Amino acid sequence: MTTDYVLAISGNDIFSGGGLHADLATYTVNKQHGFLAVTCLTAMTEKGFEVFATDSQVFSYQLASLKDVPFSAIKLGLLPNIDLAEQALDFVKAHATLPIVLDPVLVCKESHDVEVSALRDELIKFFPYVSIITPNLVEAELLSQMSIESLDDMKRAAEKLHALGAKHVVIKGGNRLDKEKAIDLYYDGMIFDVFENPVLTENNVGAGCTFASSITSNLVKGQDMREAVRQAKSFVYKAIANSNDYGVVQYEKD
Template sequence: MTNKYILAISGNDIFSGGGLYADLATYTTNHLHGFLAVTCLTALTDKGFEVFATDDEVFDHQLNSLKDVPFSGIKLGLLPNVRLADKALEFVKEHKEIPIVLDPVLVCKEKHDVEVSALRDELLKFFPYVTIITPNLVEAELLTQMTIKTLDDMKVAAKRLVNLGAKHVVIKGGNRLSKEQAIDVFYDGKNYEVFETAVLDTNNIGAGCTFASSIASQLVLGKSAKEAVAVSKEFVYQAIRHSDKYGVKQNYDEK
């Protein structure tokens, strides 16, 4: 373990596949000392998979408790509402000199369109202060308000996100464009890089969280944004490929 400290501002995943569990596991794998500010709890209820936002005052206390920790990096995951996102933004502004990764989680089944729109507008405010954003295709569509069907569409969306203030963008295509290849597009405002790996037939959850927290870890360890994405793409691929060795996979329809 190094003396580098890295923060995850993210939510609890009751199934322990994504969210803060993925963040801490990834930090530990990279020999970094991970800290947490928890944004929400999750659970299966009679209404399905639900997200319960952390109380505003409690979230404030968490961030205030961490204000003097000399963080070398921050990863932001699920911010369940505008109030908590605004509090996280103020914390980010105070740490804008360090690498910061924003995974702009926007799609929750219990959110209404009005809530998603308000949260979208709030997340756009983060763009000038973070190093890289890591939306999946659906999140990229919501942020850019365009439809993404092809690799060229992904490149157009990445450019739009930079025009909206992002410094670097990686759009996670998953297997939506191809059933054989998982395609991601990185853009730094000048050049595009397309990353492809074979699609693996698994039921794992948390790959997006792991990808973002791995990028944050690699930035803290001195990699450039493009290098961090390349290393993290391979890291997630290998983690999924070998996941059967370390636990029982389960298919949760609610996820």
């Protein structure tokens, strides 16, 4: 039985632009009931924007509390360490028949240190159990261990991620390849689809989270994967157009 219950396993954004705030807002706009397992808290300190992982036992209690809820889909965002990623993976395996969207986030993703490398290996373990992965260009580079400088590079990286077990892949290119266009690449193992929109100048904080949670909501509605991605791209474009100083603003659909 399909319900309107959707789970977000994601982190807090202290400024409420991205993370769990974007996920729950997207579910609400789509008239779905969002449940939540929080993976981290954040704060702006003298060191900059800091991420504080949820206590392992507390995270375990959260997942145990939710194990019997009849979700119709799950979206995973920031998993800040190996312990929490392993717990989330066990939960995903127990719900692997559902549509599951993995938006892989690598903490300190500009630094190729041991923790990032270990977390990369852990995230790859999710690939066979999720419906689609939605990395941005930086995460796609880290996960595929390839440099991406062109659309052809994006295609090769998508093929590599598919070969690692991902059934469907969307690489969020942003405007890195073309300053005038926001380019995303979708790959289902056979066909590439390129989705483009003009680059907007408004704040886009939370756009990646909103994109992944919008795909999740669309899958709950029964859309096929390509259409779910296409509509999510349009949804995010309108959200960015209505953004404020702290992030994307969800709009009401007609």
